[in-house]
Amino acid sequence: KKERAIEIEDLYAEICNGSRLHLSKAITLLESINVTDKKAGQDLLKKLLPQTGNSIRIGITGVPGAGKSTFIEAFGLQLAERGSKVAVLAIDPSSTVTGGSILGDKTRMETLARHKNAFIRPSPSSGTLGGVHRKTRETMLLCEAAGYDIILIETVGVGQSETVVRGMVDFFMLLVLTGAGDELQGMKKGIMELADAIIVHKADGDNLKLAKKTVREYSQLLHFLQPATLGWTTIAMPVSSLQKTGLDKVWETITNFQDQMIVSGVWNERRQSQTKDWFHSMIRDRLIDNFFSEKGKRELVTDLEGQLLSGDITVANAVDRIFSNE
Ligand code: GDP
Structure with a gap:
């Protein structure tokens, strides 16, 4: 001891x-x-x-292939070069289910990983999404205590992990590709309504013109959506991580956002409500864990499922039965 x-x-x-x-x-x-x-x-x-809390927490999402790791490396390097300390964390929903990962491991972002001002930690590879959520939040706090002033949290734009990451960051951005016409239709409006900025990525070479058109299309669409943050207008912008164009604008947007939200009080309110939400979700997780760790509970649930499906009892009856013998 x-x-x-x-x-x-x-x-x-x-x-x-x-x-x-x-x-x-x-x-x-x-x-x-x-x-x-x-x-x-x-x-x-x-x-x-x-010693925690003194960082800008930034969430980044996008489908596999959108260029998240390339972006984070280019963006992170630029910030690290200027003297910021940058921590990169990830939430990978695929790894929690299958143990495999869409985001890949530490070998990505090799140049950034070697930079003295950077720290990269791959996604926790086991546990439920709730468990991964807890670990990532706690890791973020440790990084802040270690002096990291910019935390980048990456997640894949599939499943519920975007909502989880939105719930732990100050600023959230969505990386999209050109050809918005098709993509916009397929894209859930919900994800766009989580974003404070939409990055139209790979805006370079032959793709540049189309990227600018895509930015205009997103800008128009954003007028009809609910902004993710009270008092902020979500903006779309072109970025090329290969040519390193648009990265300054992204940073400028984030610092403007921070200045405005601190003044309006939204910054602090959001952090406080995030902490409360986290507390409540941990209470729920604990209750569920405790429930299922009790002897016979899993069997009882399976048994009642059978009775439910054969039409012997109602759902409410089944729930009553579970809690009646406590
Ligand atoms: P992730 O799955 O979202 O992490 O995507 P990656 O960062 O692995 O990138 C997927 C592919 O897109 C790779 O082949 C990258 O080289 C390419 N890519 C990433 N960023 C850019 C960019 O700014 N411009 C161009 N043209 N290609 C890019």
Whole structure:
């Protein structure tokens, strides 16, 4: 027990010193399924909590192939070169289900990964989306305590992970490709309504003209949608990560957003409601875990499913039966 306390002291000091190795070790503790490791991770997080919150948290989504990792590398490098400390985290819904991953592992963004001002952590590869959500949020806080002032959280534009990431960032952007005509129809309006900026990506070479047209199409469409952030008008802009054009404009947009939202109070309100939502979702997760870890509960549910499908009982009856013998 004493050794554990020393280990936490050591991690604390090294993380405050900017050691990436110790930051990684701390994240591994938080991700662990071992109860004592997890507890140590939480103790450390609690100690670091006063140093968290001082970053811009940015979410990035887009379908596979939209160029997310290329964008993050180019954008992240530019920021790191200017002296910002950039952490890149990921939520990969595919890895939680199959263990395989759409976003790939650490070998992506190699140049950024080697930069002294950058830290890249691949998606936690096990657990439910709820579990991954917790780990990513806690990792984000650790990175902030370690002095990272820009956190980029990447996710794939499939499933519910966009909503999860929107719920933990200040600014959310959607990477799209040209040929909006088709894409706009296929795209869920819901995803666009989560975004504070829409990046029309790969706006270079033969594609540049079409990209500009696509930006206009998105701009028109955005007039009819609900903005993601109160008081902010979501904008569409062309970017090429290969030619490094439009990246400055993205950063300028994000800093404008931050300035305006801090003044209006929306920045703080959003962070507070995100923390509350996180708390509530962890309560729900815990209740569900506790419920199913009780002996016989899974069997009871399966049994009642059978009765339900053969028309013997109603859904409400079944639910009553589950909770009546508590
Ligand atoms: P992800 O699946 O969204 O992470 O996409 P990747 O970053 O792996 O990029 C997918 C493909 O698009 C790769 O072949 C990239 O070289 C290409 N790509 C990425 N960004 C650009 C860009 O700005 N311009 C062009 N022309 N191609 C790009």
